[in-house]
Amino acid sequence: MPDIHHIPLTDIDEHALPRDRDALDATSLSDLTLSIAAHGLRMPIEVFPATGPKPYGLISGFRRLKAHRELTLDTIPAFIRQPADIPSALAAMIEENEIRADITPWERAKIVLTAIDHGHFDTIDQALPRLYPTYDRNRISRLRAIAEVVQHFGDHALTDPRSLSQQKLTRIATALRAGVGDTMLVALQECSDKSPATQWSLLQAIIEDAEAEAKAPKLHYKPGRPRYHRRVQDDLTVRRERTKDGWTLRFTGRTAKGPLMEDIMDYVEDMFGRRQR
Structure with missing residues (x-):
């Protein structure tokens, strides 16, 4: 087993490697901090000799190091690794987190x-x-x-x-890969409800449209079709969505108001010869 070193916290750069954990759960970090305060650290962190302003870069143990900083401790138990290069150190960090963290x-x-x-x-x-x-x-x-x-x-x-x-x-x-990436971005950008559930419902409608298009018999579209969305003016976007019963054309933008919708209904009725005079 490698030697355990007690390294000053001030000597460790936790950002020497890009981290694969976007956010820390406050509750689990608090529980870890209380556990370390009561019983000490059970598993040393891993560091490697670094060439930056601090002599060591962190490989694994981001939460453990943060907990020690919260407790204002001076040192932390650590294994010193000697990876061949930075990619190897990154791979070691990822391997450890794959086992210990819900990435x-x-x-x-x-x-x-x-x-x-x-x-x-x-x-x-x-x-x-x-x-x-x-x-x-x-x-x-x-x-x-x-x-x-x-x-x-x-x-x-x-x-x-x-x-x-x-x-x-x-x-x-x-x-x-079916070519609807821009349509998905437009749907997200122009929707006022940014909740994860609403965002997924928007993406799901576009995805189902693309999936159905891929399964359908090849149709003889004109060049540049099928069209999933069009920005017809700087302040008006039209996006098609497949529904259980058919299709929806969704109009978004500053000019997507009642008067425009009436004009569109007129156009549709004229197209099918059903407009009431």
């Missing part, structure tokens, strides 16, 4: 993109086998698809992306 599919994919943004890898395909070496081909494929979702939606389009299950994220990824 969501969104967070798993996001750390891949964060590692690329930090310059540790050039592409998703290069990063995945290094960061998740125990994953088989199918798990790598699913994670790659989810990484594309994280890349497309970014940090602000979805209110709580961590709440999305792997199945939902995989369906979103399939819809992205």
Whole structure:
């Protein structure tokens, strides 16, 4: 067993590596802090020699280190690892968190993109086998698809992306590849209700439309069709949605008001020769 070192908290940089945990649960952190105060730390953290302003970078034990800082302790028990490079240190952090923490599919994919943004890898395909070496081909494929979702939606389009299950994220990824990514973003941006439930209902309608389109016999559309949404004016967007009974055309924007709807109803009635004069 490697030696345990008691390292000053001031010597540890917890941000030396990008973290795969987006948020800490306040209740579990409080419970951990009380446990450490009463019984001490049962499992040392892991650090590696760093070249930055602090001599050690944190590999695993982010919550344990934070709890020690909350308790204003001077040192923390730690194992000192010697990873071959930063990607190896990242892989070690991910491996430890896969066992100990409830990391969501969104967070798993996001750390891949964060590692690329930090310059540790050039592409998703290069990063995945290094960061998740125990994953088989199918798990790598699913994670790659989810990484594309994280890349497309970014940090602000979805209110709580961590709440999305792997199945939902995989369906979103399939819809992205069907070409409706912009339609999903427009739906999210132009909806005033930003609750996770409403956001998923918007995405689900678009996803089901794309899924049905993929299963349907190939139709002879004009070039550029089918169209899932159009921004017909700077302040008016039209988006189609499949429903259980047919279709809905949803109009959003500053000019999407009653008078415009009356004009559209006139146009529809004229189109079918049913307008009342």
